[in-house]
Amino acid sequence: MEQKKFDYNSFIGMILLGGIMLWYFGTNKPEIEPEQTTTEQVVKANADKANTAFEAKPTFANDSLKQIALTNKLGAFAQSAINGSEGTTAIENELLKLTIDNKGGQIVKALVKNYKTYDSLPLYLIKENNASFNINFGTTDNRILNTKDLFFEPTFTKNGDNQVLSMKLKVSDTQFLEYRYEIKPDNYMVDFSVRSPGLSNVINTSNPINLDWTLIGFRNEKSIKTENTMYSHFYYKADGEVDDLGAGNTEVINNVNWVAYKQHFFTSNLLTNTPFNNATITSTDLVKDEKIDTVFTKKYELKTPLTLTNGELNYNMKWFYGPSDYNLLSSDAYAATDLDEIADLGWGIFGFLNRTVFYPVFNLLKGFLSNYGLIIILMTIVVRIIMSPLVYKSYVSSAKMKVIRPELTALNEKYPGKENAMKRQQETMAIQRKAGVSMLSGCIPALLQMPVFFALFKFFPTNLALRQESFLWAPDLSSYDIIFKLPFNVPFYGDHVSLFPILASVAIFFYMKMNQSQQANMQAPTQEGMPDMSKMMKYMIYFSPIMMLFFFNNYASSLSLYYFISNLLTITIMLVIKNYVIDEDKIHAQIEENKKRPEKAKSKFRQRIDTAMKQAQEQQAKQKK
Known part of the structure; x- marks a missing residue:
């Protein structure tokens, strides 16, 4: 059979044809004006426009559905949830720094300045969601709401040297539930008021309005045994007398002037000018074994109904986050409160000797x-x-x-x-x-x-x-x-x-x-x-x-x-x-x-x-x- 030979003519022709094509495309490229963007930028811009155009209708639809859902769930308070936003605001003085969250309008951090924990860390009485303050109420359109789930609108102002933070859960500019915090210089006591102007037609007076304050105490001292077992107690003042609640107990009491969640040297207190009635207080020991290192000591709870005045809430209260120091609590600034009794100096003659002699x-x-x-x-x-x-x-x-x-x-x-x-x-x-x-x-x-x-x-x-x-x-x-x-x-x-x-x-x-x-x-x-x-x-x-x-x-x-x-x-x-x-x-x-x-x-x-x-x-x- 005759063998095929290499065709040199064909090979040379292909090379020439390829060279002509390269010359043609090289000399006929489209000119790019200086103002034009690159191809990558054009593609990205077009893609963004396409996405925007594509998403515009679904986003509008989702927002509408969200508003409808919130209105069905929250009724008159839906607008506050729609307009609300995540965030916190701090008020502080030389002794104390409180951080208040827009969600719930409650204190989420309470830093006691000038003190450290036993392991040299900043001393927080509240942090990392160990506390919760909530008001549960019903509305005239048959809804049950919790303030801890709703967004408040913060307004920070000054009243002389005092810092004032108003947290409003709005129905309108004239109808709202307000938490008002006012902190004075050089004082652990913080004025706190709860008001609901214009909500007499919104809050259902036939449903109970319940305040719920819970705190889980952080360990602050070296000895968990002495801090938790001996010196951490639930104190309260009712009918003009100060008493304490043993761990693992629950009681229902009337005419409560204040409650104190005491942790050896520090305490978290809520005081009220209008006494709480039918208040349920609970103290739970969280330490199962004192030989094991632990973060928490006790869980304290207060559940109490609030009363309406002319269909509205109007409570003047005070927060106290600070040391349970007898010298401090017996001073003129706190003398009228009887908070010095939580310093635990002993009963009867023992307390008398400590106060008057030692x-x-x-x-x-x-x-x-x-x-x-x-x-x-x-x-x-x-x-x-x-x-x-x-x-x-x-x-x-x-x-x-x-x-x-x-x-x-x-x-x-x-x-x-x-x-x-x-x-x-x-x-x-x-x-x-x-x-x-x-x-x-x-x-x-x-x-x-x-x-x-x-x-x-x-x-x-x-x-x-x-x-x-x-x-x-x-x-x-x-x-x-x-x-x-x-x-x-x-x-x-x-x-x-x-x-x-x-x-x-x-x-x-x-x-x-x-x-x-x-x-x-x-x-x-x-x-x-x-x-x-x-x-x-x-x-x-x-x-x-x-x-x-x-x-x-x-x-x-x-x-x-x-x-x-x-x-x-x-x-x-x-x-x-x-x-x-x-x-x-x-x-x-x-x-x-x-x-x-x-x-x-x-x-x-x-x-x-x-x-x-x-x-x-x-x-x-x-x-x-």
């Missing part, structure tokens, strides 16, 4: 010193000096009992056995009476010191001035100190070792050791059938320091510091009284002199006691026969 002394010392550890030490010295006469009285009674103790021992030997118990008791009281010795004279000084102990037990852990103030190794006197972190948790003790409770426990041990002999003198000789108190005292010497070591390990280091210094001073005062003040020879001579004096006429109370004892003795004798 806070004035503490504030006086604070004016001279800036180191709060030294203030506590000086305050302890002042308290112990004031209490020293009671220690002296107790020691004198102990010395007197020591002198007559041999006589009481002889009396036990003279009248042995249970059958002589009444006679022995009568003779014992006669000896004490002749010598001018009273068992109560030794007990009363110790009892009088107990209110001081319990008052200070409240004073130090709740004193805001001590919060995040350091002393020696303790970074925060309002919380426990840590010298060693344990890798495990000890029941009733914790996962750390605090040094101040150890020092206080050691001081208590030596104090009780020294006090043992004094207590032994105060006791009458052990009688048959009666427990031996001296043995119990021996157990108490060891039990009390151990109990304090465990109990105070999670408490404020300022409290342990006080008890440590207090016991050291008490030991010193006891040594001075024992070695330099009391003269047992003089006491013995005085007792002998008392015995020689004619016995005073018995009081009616003493006569009744003697008669009762005599009758009991006769009854005992009859039973024996």
Whole structure:
């Protein structure tokens, strides 16, 4: 077969034809005027026009459908939802910054300036939707609405130095629901009013109008146990009295003047000039395990119906977001509110001592010193000096009992056995009476010191001035100190070792050791059938320091510091009284002199006691026969 050969003529022809075509297209390109856009720009512009033209009709249709849907859902308030927009407005002063959201017209952030959390973060009482303020109401066109779902229109103005924010949920320019906030300089209290001018024909008066304020408390302190369990409470004032609601409880109360959602050192309060009636308050503990780190402490809720005046809402209220500081809340700016009672100074005589003695002394010392550890030490010295006469009285009674103790021992030997118990008791009281010795004279000084102990037990852990103030190794006197972190948790003790409770426990041990002999003198000789108190005292010497070591390990280091210094001073005062003040020879001579004096006429109370004892003795004798 004949092979095909390469055709050079055809190849050359194709090359020439291709060259001609390239020359033709290169020399005949359309000219582009300078004003013209590029092809890419033209394509994009045309596409945008096409899209605009394409979307114009559907957007108009969607808006119309949206307006119809909102009108069906919201009725007279539909226009506020249509015109409303997302956004926030802030009002603030030197102490407080509040951020109010257009949606709901409510506070969504409450920053307490000049304070930090235990981990050095800005201290917010409200943030990240942990609070909700809502008014639920019905309309005359049979709709049920919630303000938290609706958009308010903000208007920011100034009233002198005050900042004013008006949030209006409008039906028209003359018909609206208004939240009005006004913040003054240098004040934690914010005026807050709720008004509904022109809405008498819009709000359905046959439906209840309910206010609902809920807040979930953020953890702000190092010890979740003390913050949540001991010092976070739902306080309220009703019928002129301040009370608190225990966690896990719900109550319905009337004539409520204010509610306070307290979290140890800080509080969120709502006050009203028109008392709430039939208000339901609830406190819920959110901490399931105190050993686990947590963000929240308690959930507080207030649900209360609002009343209409001439068909409209007209409530003047106040918000308070700030510290639960007794010095602040008892000042003239807040005195008429009774908010100082949420500072938790204790009830009865304990609160009285804190208000009238310990806070004035503490504030006086604070004016001279800036180191709060030294203030506590000086305050302890002042308290112990004031209490020293009671220690002296107790020691004198102990010395007197020591002198007559041999006589009481002889009396036990003279009248042995249970059958002589009444006679022995009568003779014992006669000896004490002749010598001018009273068992109560030794007990009363110790009892009088107990209110001081319990008052200070409240004073130090709740004193805001001590919060995040350091002393020696303790970074925060309002919380426990840590010298060693344990890798495990000890029941009733914790996962750390605090040094101040150890020092206080050691001081208590030596104090009780020294006090043992004094207590032994105060006791009458052990009688048959009666427990031996001296043995119990021996157990108490060891039990009390151990109990304090465990109990105070999670408490404020300022409290342990006080008890440590207090016991050291008490030991010193006891040594001075024992070695330099009391003269047992003089006491013995005085007792002998008392015995020689004619016995005073018995009081009616003493006569009744003697008669009762005599009758009991006769009854005992009859039973024996």
